[in-house]
Amino acid sequence: MKKHYQDKNECRICGSHRLMKYFDFGPMPLVNRYVSGEEGAERIPLAVMFCEDCANSQLSVVVDPYFMFSNYLYHSSVSKTFKEHCAAMALDLQERLNRGSLRCLDIASNDGCLLKEFQKKGFETVGVDPAQNLCEIARQGGIRTICSLWGDAAAEEVIKEFGKVDVVTATNVFAHVDDTHAFVAAVSRVLTDEGVFVVEFPYMGNLIKYHEFDTIYHEHVSYFLARPLVQLFKMHKMDVCDLKEFPDIHGGSLRLYVVKEQNRTIARRPKRVETFLKDEADAGLHTIGPYQGLDTRANKLRTDFAGLLDDLRGKNKKVAGYGASAKGNVFVNFCGIDRRDLLFIVDDTVAKQGFCSPGTDIPIVSQKRLYEELPDYLVILAWNFSEEIMNKTREFRERGGKYIIAIPEVRIV
Numbered sequence: 001m002k003k004h005y006q007d008k009n010e011c012r013i014c015g016s017h018r019l020m021k022y023f024d025f026g027p028m029p030l031v032n033r034y035v036s037g038e039e040g041a042e043r044i045p046l047a048v049m050f051c052e053d054c055a056n057s058q059l060s061v062v063v064d065p066y067f068m069f070s071n072y073l074y075h076s077s078v079s080k081t082f083k084e085h086c087a088a089m090a091l092d093l094q095e096r097l098n099r100g101s102l103r104c105l106d107i108a109s110n111d112g113c114l115l116k117e118f119q120k121k122g123f124e125t126v127g128v129d130p131a132q133n134l135c136e137i138a139r140q141g142g143i144r145t146i147c148s149l150w151g152d153a154a155a156e157e158v159i160k161e162f163g164k165v166d167v168v169t170a171t172n173v174f175a176h177v178d179d180t181h182a183f184v185a186a187v188s189r190v191l192t193d194e195g196v197f198v199v200e201f202p203y204m205g206n207l208i209k210y211h212e213f214d215t216i217y218h219e220h221v222s223y224f225l226a227r228p229l230v231q232l233f234k235m236h237k238m239d240v241c242d243l244k245e246f247p248d249i250h251g252g253s254l255r256l257y258v259v260k261e262q263n264r265t266i267a268r269r270p271k272r273v274e275t276f277l278k279d280e281a282d283a284g285l286h287t288i289g290p291y292q293g294l295d296t297r298a299n300k301l302r303t304d305f306a307g308l309l310d311d312l313r314g315k316n317k318k319v320a321g322y323g324a325s326a327k328g329n330v331f332v333n334f335c336g337i338d339r340r341d342l343l344f345i346v347d348d349t350v351a352k353q354g355f356c357s358p359g360t361d362i363p364i365v366s367q368k369r370l371y372e373e374l375p376d377y378l379v380i381l382a383w384n385f386s387e388e389i390m391n392k393t394r395e396f397r398e399r400g401g402k403y404i405i406a407i408p409e410v411r412i413v
């Protein structure tokens, strides 16, 4: 079988070789690659390393991005919570830039979820995404989309077809990028001098604080703090002029507002940025300490979860899952769970239904199956959307069902 990954032994932010491994899953499947049969069996080393020079965390390998992203079954628009988050971002940018119409580029625009909210505000929009299947969906929804990974060639095409832009957004993509410097250089090229680059990602401080080990998988080649990124942008003559935290998005996300050094048209909040950087340092996150206990905490969660499943099995209780998320697929693989433990996993993404959770024999089904089988317990594997999923499955609760959530600790809800 062709090898789809390369080892990575230098920091992608500062170039250091002083990388210290602190969490090693061993070989794991690609948890967002839904294929059947032999193809799905491929397992790739999954381990996280800490850069002793800039404190960035990154995987020890890089998987071919075309192999991972050219046919991508994660549709951002499935989640109402995330759509509302996109609408709020559109309003935030309209107020922050206060310039009437804006020309906006979204990198990794997925099914057009964010750009649709920008269009509602009257912004001109263009998306870039490598997944042919998602580009088709976005274009059918009226979103002009270039099918490509982001880089210099894509920036050239945007400038040629659309012109330079006032806003570049990159939500949940920057952590997926191996060559962060080329990515930022291409952003700087496509952005006007008065423009703003808005980058949003799951914040490493929350991963550590809430033991979110299941958000570690091959798509996420980096696990970002604020300080390494401030340094990265500085190398490209760009400043983080403001930031905002979103505790309820993807396990706790951080948004950075980045402008070119010469840009004086957008309000800067240096105090807020400095305070955040100080808090990050005070939490010890720029040293290896807080990271070294993550695997112990993950193993304890696995033991607690296995103990609960054994207890429920002993009482002949039926257990299923909800949310065939990348994190959920990591969790079931890490815990060594199969269809004897979880009868099935419900997912509202039609494109995922009919496959199994990658690396396991657990079928992914529609919500219809939930009410046909009516399990006693439902493990919410997409725990970042627990409220939304519990609201959506109220009838399950009303008919006596209970929920299990495993992060940050195993509990019955």
Ligand code: DWN
Pocket (backbone or CB within 6 Å): 032, 074, 078, 079, 080, 172, 173, 219, 220, 250, 322, 323, 324, 325, 326, 327, 328, 346, 347, 348, 349, 352, 382, 383, 384, 385, 388, 389, 392
């Ligand atoms: O960075 C990434 C994050 C942001 O999103 C990507 N690498 C891939 C993806 O990771 P994930 O799959 O862990 O993300 P989610 O958004 O936690 O996945 C939620 C899953 O749950 C999806 O498969 C959709 C499903 N879902 C559902 O079936 N019904 C979600 C909701 C809210 C629902 O009501």
